[in-house]
Amino acid sequence: MIKRKYMVPAVLMGLLVISAAAFGASSATYQLPGDVISGGGGAGSSASYKDTSTAGQSTAIGESSSANYKNQGGFWYGAAAMVAIYTTPPIPGAVNPSNTQYGTFVDTPFDLSAAFTDNESDVTACEYCASADGACDTEWAAGTVTGTRPDFTCTKTGITGTNGQTLILNMRAISAGGTGTASAVTRTVDASAPATTDNATSAWTIISPVNVTLTPEDGTGSGVVSTEYCVDITGTCTPATIGTTAGAACAAGSECLQYVRYLSTDNVGNTESIKTSSQIRQDRKVPADGTLTALPDI
Numbered sequence: 001m002i003k004r005k006y007m008v009p010a011v012l013m014g015l016l017v018i019s020a021a022a023f024g025a026s027s028a029t030y031q032l033p034g035d036v037i038s039g040g041g042g043a044g045s046s047a048s049y050k051d052t053s054t055a056g057q058s059t060a061i062g063e064s065s066s067a068n069y070k071n072q073g074g075f076w077y078g079a080a081a082m083v084a085i086y087t088t089p090p091i092p093g094a095v096n097p098s099n100t101q102y103g104t105f106v107d108t109p110f111d112l113s114a115a116f117t118d119n120e121s122d123v124t125a126c127e128y129c130a131s132a133d134g135a136c137d138t139e140w141a142a143g144t145v146t147g148t149r150p151d152f153t154c155t156k157t158g159i160t161g162t163n164g165q166t167l168i169l170n171m172r173a174i175s176a177g178g179t180g181t182a183s184a185v186t187r188t189v190d191a192s193a194p195a196t197t198d199n200a201t202s203a204w205t206i207i208s209p210v211n212v213t214l215t216p217e218d219g220t221g222s223g224v225v226s227t228e229y230c231v232d233i234t235g236t237c238t239p240a241t242i243g244t245t246a247g248a249a250c251a252a253g254s255e256c257l258q259y260v261r262y263l264s265t266d267n268v269g270n271t272e273s274i275k276t277s278s279q280i281r282q283d284r285k286v287p288a289d290g291t292l293t294a295l296p297d298i
Contacts, residue, residue, distance in 0.1 A: 084121075084176075086120045086121045086175070086176040086177035086178075087120075087177055087178075088118070088119075088120050088177040088178070089118075089173075089174075089175065089177045089178030089179055089180040090116040090117065090118040090123050090152065090173040090174075090175050090177070090179075090180035091116065091117045091118065091180055092114055092115075092116050092171070092172070092173065092180045092181060092182035092183070093114055093115035093116065093117075093182070094114065094115075094182070094183070094185075095112065095113075095114045095169055095170055095171055095182045095183065095184065095185050096112070096113050096114065097110055097111070097112055097169060097185070097187050098110065098111045098112070098113065099111045100268045100269045101187065101268065102222045102223075102267035102268050103222065103267075104186065104187055104188055105187065105188050105189075105190045105221065105222035105267065105268050106161075106167075106187045106188070106189060106190070106268060107189075107190060107191070107268040107269055107270065108159075108160050108161050108162075108163075108189050108190075108191045109157075109158045109159055109160045110159055110161075110187075111155070111156065111157045111158070111159065112128050112130070112143075112155070112156045112157075112159055112169055112171065113153060113154065113155045113156075113171075114153070114154050114171040114173075114182050115151065115152070115153050116151075116152045116153070116154060116173040116180055117150050117151060117152070118149060118150055118152065118173075118175045118177065118180075119149070119150045120175070120176070120177050121149070121175045121176035121177055122148075122149055122152075122175060122176075123145050123147070123152040123154075123173045123174065123175045124145070124174055124175060124176075125142070125145060125173070125174045126142075126143045126144070126145045126152075126154035126171060126172065126173040126174065127140045127141060127142055127143055127154075127171065127172050127174075128140070128141060128143045128154065128156040128159075128169075128170070128171045129141075129168065129169065129170045129171070129184075130159050130161070130167050130168075130169055131167065131168040131169075132161075132165055132166070132167055132168075134168060135168065136168055136170050136184060140172070141156075143155060143156040143171060144156065145173070152173060154171045154172075154173055156171075161189035161191070162189060162191065163189060163190065163191035163192045163221075164188065164189065164190075164192075164220065165188070165189045166186060166187070166188050166189075167186070167187055167188075167189065168184050168185075168186055169184060169185050169186070169187055170182055170183075170184040170185070190221040190222045190266065190267075190268045190270060191270065192218075192219070192221055192270060193264075193265075193266065193270040193271055193272040193273075194216045194217060194218040194221070194224050194264040194265070194266050194270070194272055195216070195217050195218075195264075195272060196214055196215065196216040196217070196227060196262055196263065196264045196272060196275060197214070197215050197217075198212050198213065198214050198215075198246075198260060198262065198275075198277045199212060199213045199215075200212045200260060200277035200278050200280055201278065201280075202278045202279050202280070202281060203281070204281045204282070204283050205281065205282055205283070206282065206283060206284055207282065208248075208249050208250040208251075208252075208256075208282055208284060209247035209248055209249040209250070210247070210248045210250075210280050210282060211245050211246070211247050211248075212245070212246045212247075212248065212260045212277060212280070213244065213245055214227050214229060214243075214244040214245070214246060214260075214262050214264075215244070216244070216264035218264075218266050221266055221268075221270070222266050222267035222268045223266060223267050224264050224265070224266055224267075225265055225266060225267045226242055226264065226265050227242065227243065227244050227262060227263070227264040227265075228240055228241060228242055228243075228262065228263055228264075228265075229241055229243065229246040229260055229261065229262040230246075230260075230261050230262075231246055231247070231248050231258055231259070231260050231261075232258065232259060232261070233256075233257060233258055233259070234259070235259035235261065235276045235279075236261075237261055238261075238274075239261055239262050239263050239274060246260040246262065248260065248280045248282070250282035250284050251284070252284050253284060253285055253286060254282075254284050254285065255282070255283050255284065255285050256280075256281070256282040256284070257279055257280070257281055257282075258279070258280045258282075259276050259277055259278075259279060259280065260276070260277040260280070261274055261275065261276050261277070262274070262275055262277075263275065
């Protein structure tokens with residue numbers, strides 16, 4: 001049998017035998033994600049051939065560049081898998097309850113949002129928590145992500161609660177770098193409107209004006225922000241004057257029958273229904289001269 005020797009190009013032999021060591025290097029102006037050093041080869045044979053070869057690659061696989069050059073080194077540039085590794089989760093901002101909030105109180109329903117920053121990868125999902133048991137664990141649910149790298153926002157609208165309920169509120173965002181969780185905030189739901197009373201009486205009086213005092217109360221809620229009133233003779237007006245003292249005036253020589261109508265609003269926007277005072281009666285007429293009739297004393 002005649003034995004033949006074949007010269008196999010190193011690139012082809014790279015498909016057969018590659019023994020290599022990989023190293024990375026970088027600076028402000030270039031990056032070498034991998035470096036393959038010659039380390040393979042030797043003799044190979046079968047019944048029909050014998051080969052003596054060296055397989056190796058002494059240049060970096062990948063692209064390096066600066067302001068003046070670009071180098072795509074290695075026999076297998078373009079075939080090597082460039083795998084990005086992300087290690088930083090989204091960085092959270094503050095959790096913001098909105099719609100209407102005041103101090104530690106929110107109305108119902110209310111909205112929740114938080115900003116997240118991720119310079120490495122996109123935020124692909126986010127979640128919110130509204131927990132009434134003191135901790136966010138099983139309450140996490142899907143929120144809505146908007147934005148583009150590096151700035152994203154997680155939002156949830158229409159969160160509800162019952163009056164006086166204390167909620168732990170939080171948000172978290174997920175990207176290839178992991179999960180970034182914000183710092184939780186605590187809010188109390190205020191779903192109850194204030195209750196206002198008046199001190200009007202229906203007893204006749206000659207006084208003008210009659211000052212009716214309005215007293216609003218909001219219990220343990222967010223507090224009263226305003227009281228409005230109006231005065232009319234039919235009890236149908238719409239309160240629009242801000243204040244807690246309503247004056248019912250009556251001109252001299254007149255007889256007046258009037259009403260005070262009023263309502264109050266708290267700091268998260270809860271407004272009570274309009275109330276109407278009892279009728280305020282003022283008699284400022286001068287008595288008319290009468291006729292004296294003498295009657296016999298029997």
